[in-house]
């Protein structure tokens with residue numbers, strides 16, 4: 190069995206293949222060519238810290254794999270004297286004919302990249318494909334996911350303004366300075382107020398651990414698209430609940446939604462479809478003024494696709 194560490198993952202990963210891997214994983218989901226369950230959660234007693242397991246099987250010539258991601262979600266890591274990321278992960282990849290372990294792949298970078306690319310896939314298929322405007326992007330959250338989403342959306346879309354808000358303003362300011370420098374641009378703008386950041390935005394991405402809404406119904410312009418990624422108290426804490434009643438809500442997978450979005454179902458929200466159906470043109474939002482939401486949970490088969498991609502790329506570099 191080989192170990193592919195985070196540095197190597199970063200050398201091998203790229204946005205275009207990650208996007209394709211996410212499209213394939215979501216499409217195969219709808220075609221019933223995957224197996225995955227709701228993830229298991231093992232909590233450290235007396236703490237909000239969790240070990241989460243995500244096993245999956247994806248049937249695909251290029252991205253197919255049998256694997257299991259092990260994720261730790263430790264929100265208390267940000268309070269350590271030397272802070273650590275709150276989401277850490279490793280992915281085990283198995284031979285689907287023998288069950289032998291093939292690789293253990295670092296899952297920290299993969300989780301950031303694949304989650305960002307999943308949001309981009311959702312934005313492309315739910316929103317951009319309908320010729321909707323892509324002028325202003327609002328990013329709420331300047332943590333690991335917020336930063337990777339900024340790179341990803343800069344790569345795939347041509348926004349004229351990318352607004353950044355964060356609970357701790359200094360982090361958003363730092364990010365804006367760093368990203369304007371990195372891309373030699375001035376399109377990244379710091380926002381002190383989440384309301385002002387959201388108002389007028391065409392696309393909104395939320396990547397926070399908040400347990401209270403940071404996006405209110407009245408702030409979101411008609412026809413805007415939201416990718417809600419963060420999992421605070423639950424996986425739908427970032428958006429005011431009444432907004433879900435006024436939107437078409439898309440998910441990535443029903444197994445996860447049944448448990449992790451049970452709170453939304455309980456208050457009567459019906460999910461329109463999984464993103465795979467939109468990719469396959471089986472469903473779409475017709476009304477251009479209807480707000481759309483991608484409620485991203487993250488799927489095991491996305492990690493299977495990514496670990497296969499990284500494993501194959503790794504072998505290619507070794508065989509050169």
Ligand SMILES: NC(=O)C1=CN([C@@H]2O[C@H](COP(=O)(O)OP(=O)(O)OC[C@H]3O[C@@H](n4cnc5c(N)ncnc54)[C@H](O)[C@@H]3O)[C@@H](O)[C@H]2O)C=CC1
Pocket residue numbers: 262267274275276300304329330331332333334335355356357396397398399400401403417418419420421485486487488
């Ligand atoms: N949907 C998916 O597939 C995935 C979702 N996630 C979720 O995304 C979220 C962000 O993950 P990372 O960026 O890795 O974490 P991080 O620790 O790097 O960032 C956390 C962010 O949440 C913000 N935050 C924390 N408490 C807040 C509050 N009360 N109000 C407003 N903002 C608050 C912080 O300012 C920071 O911007 C987490 O909830 C994580 O569980 C992570 C991976 C995959």
Ligand SMILES: O=C([O-])C1=[NH+]CCC1
Pocket residue numbers: 260262276300420486487488
């Ligand atoms: O899909 C994923 O890896 C995660 N979703 C929420 C925390 C980690």
